[in-house]
Amino acid sequence: xxxxxxxxxxxxxxxxxxxxxxxxxxxxxxxxxxxxxxxxxxxxxxxxxxxxxxxxxxxxxxxxxxxxxxxxxxxxxxxxxxxxxxxxxxxxxxxxxxxxxxxxxxxxxxxxxxxxxxxxxxxxxxxxxxxxxxxxxxxxxxxxxxxxxxxxxxxxxxxxxxxxxxxxxxxxxxxxxxxxxxxxxxxxxxxxxxxxxxxxxxxxxxxxxxxxxxxxxxxxxxxxxxx
Amino acid sequence: xxxxxxxxxxxxxxxxxxxxxxxxxxxxxxxxxxxxxxxxxxxxxxxxxxxxxxxxxxxxxxxxxxxxxxxxxxxxxxxxxxxxxxxxxxxxxxxxxxxxxxxxxxxxxxxxxxxxxxxxxxxxxxxxxxxxxxxxxxxxxxxxxxxxxxxxxxxxxxxxxxxxxxxxxxxxxxxxxxxxxxxxxxxxxxxxxxxxxxxxxxxxxxxxxxxxxxxxxxxxxxxxxxx
Numbered sequence: 001x002x003x004x005x006x007x008x009x010x011x012x013x014x015x016x017x018x019x020x021x022x023x024x025x026x027x028x029x030x031x032x033x034x035x036x037x038x039x040x041x042x043x044x045x046x047x048x049x050x051x052x053x054x055x056x057x058x059x060x061x062x063x064x065x066x067x068x069x070x071x072x073x074x075x076x077x078x079x080x081x082x083x084x085x086x087x088x089x090x091x092x093x094x095x096x097x098x099x100x101x102x103x104x105x106x107x108x109x110x111x112x113x114x115x116x117x118x119x120x121x122x123x124x125x126x127x128x129x130x131x132x133x134x135x136x137x138x139x140x141x142x143x144x145x146x147x148x149x150x151x152x153x154x155x156x157x158x159x160x161x162x163x164x165x166x167x168x169x170x171x172x173x174x175x176x177x178x179x180x181x182x183x184x185x186x187x188x189x190x191x192x193x194x195x196x197x198x199x200x201x202x203x204x205x206x207x208x209x210x211x212x213x214x215x216x217x218x219x220x221x222x223x224x225x226x227x
Numbered sequence: 228x229x230x231x232x233x234x235x236x237x238x239x240x241x242x243x244x245x246x247x248x249x250x251x252x253x254x255x256x257x258x259x260x261x262x263x264x265x266x267x268x269x270x271x272x273x274x275x276x277x278x279x280x281x282x283x284x285x286x287x288x289x290x291x292x293x294x295x296x297x298x299x300x301x302x303x304x305x306x307x308x309x310x311x312x313x314x315x316x317x318x319x320x321x322x323x324x325x326x327x328x329x330x331x332x333x334x335x336x337x338x339x340x341x342x343x344x345x346x347x348x349x350x351x352x353x354x355x356x357x358x359x360x361x362x363x364x365x366x367x368x369x370x371x372x373x374x375x376x377x378x379x380x381x382x383x384x385x386x387x388x389x390x391x392x393x394x395x396x397x398x399x400x401x402x403x404x405x406x407x408x409x410x411x412x413x414x415x416x417x418x419x420x421x422x423x424x425x426x427x428x429x430x431x432x433x434x435x436x437x438x439x440x441x442x443x444x445x446x447x448x449x450x451x452x453x454x
Contacts, residue, residue, distance in 0.1 A: 041353025043269050118352055125349050125417050126268025141418050172429060173436045180407025187410070190352050191368050202399060209400045209444065217440035 026064050029054045030078050033071055037119040042126060047071075069133050072123050073140065079120030080144035083111045087151035092158040098215035100159040105178045105207055107155065113182035118190055163218045174214065181210055253291050256281045257305050260298055264346040269353060274298075296360050299350050300367065306347030307371035310338045314378035319385040325442035327386040332405045332434055334382065340409035345417055390445045401441065408437055 032054035036045040051058040065071040090107045127137040156171030185203045259281035263272040278285040292298040317334045354364040383398030
């Protein structure tokens with residue numbers, strides 16, 4: 001297997017610049033860790049369980065990552081990378097304000113409404129408060145914030161174009177309201193199966209109504225945010 | 228230490244009806260577990276760390292709960308109990324639609340926007356997918372849904388009173404949009420300190436704008452939801 005066949009080695013990772021040929025193996029282990037966390041929760045996603053799922057030995061994982069903490073930091077980076085790539089590729093053009101809000105919700109929902117986000121969330125919650133990893137976690141979160149902020153501003157600007165709305169105030173509203181909706185929905189899927197099943201239609205209606213509500217807030221005819 | 232000095236023994240718990248005198252000790256252990264999860268993440272909140280923080284032996288914890296899994300189920304139940312009590316005590320009366328939406332957001336934010344919710348979230352994510360606990364977790368979640376649904380409907384009805392809005396459709400929108408906002412905000416506090424600091428004022432503005440948006444959606448003058 002060559003590097004080009006595996007998941008794309010999007011960028012060199014800290015301290016691993018000489019290990020590009022290891023990227024597919026690294027990526028497979030990170031993916032195994034994510035699936036393991038989703039299947040049994042972070043607490044039960046032990047080093048052994050992850051190695052077993054990846055079909056490698058824990059020794060091989062140690063070779064790539066050094067420690068379970070370092071592997072979990074790689075999981076967090078993978079999540080952040082997915083968000084970064086998603087936002088970088090997103091474009092919101094044309095249509096009514098309401099259509100553009102809906103499009104932005106779709107973008108955020110693809111990440112924050114995914115089951116994988118539940119794994120990244122667990123990892124962040126744990127790493128951020130563990131004295132052994134909090135410093136590196138902060139550095140990672142600051143790096144990713146730096147790399148997604150520009151795209152978030154761009155997308156908010158595209159949504160708000162022509163409304164006269166103040167992007168500095170309305171951009172963060174869009175982000176938190178739309179991301180929150182996605183998070184609230186995906187938390188239901190965290191419940192055991194059967195509890196959260198069959199909600200897709202309800203979620204679609206709720207998304208539509210939130211988009212309508214924000215559309216009304218942004219409609220230039222309200223005059224609220226005209227410059 | 229007497230019972231009155233400990234955390235209040237809120238209620239009898241399932242299967243422990245003969246152990247009421249143990250309630251303060253149980254509650255103190257559950258509280259220690261919550262704080263331990265918040266300080267170091269669920270993965271590092273080991274049985275020993277929780278026992279140390281509670282100032283008791285792991286043997287004493289085993290006496291009350293039997294296993295770490297059972298203790299974590301008790302943490303989940305404590306979270307659900309807090310939500311249940313909060314909703315049961317809440318009343319949204321009078322004022323404009325916007326004021327009532329804001330009041331409902333305040334109620335949901337007190338739970339879903341609290342740091343403790345981040346601990347309950349981690350526990351739910353782990354227990355729900357652990358084969359050893361998923362069945363009990365489902366039972367717990369179904370029990371709590373049964374006990375909070377009536378209050379959620381009542382509160383949504385109070386918010387929507389006089390708008391002619393369809394509670395079956397708009398009630399869930401209110402819940403997910405408002406809870407989501409609280410969740411999105413509290414996730415920022417999950418980042419290492421310094422990263423999420425100083426956001427309170429921004430959050431207040433975002434809450435206000437979301438309330439305005441939903442208020443516009445619900446305003447009877449739009450005619451959308453008149454019966």
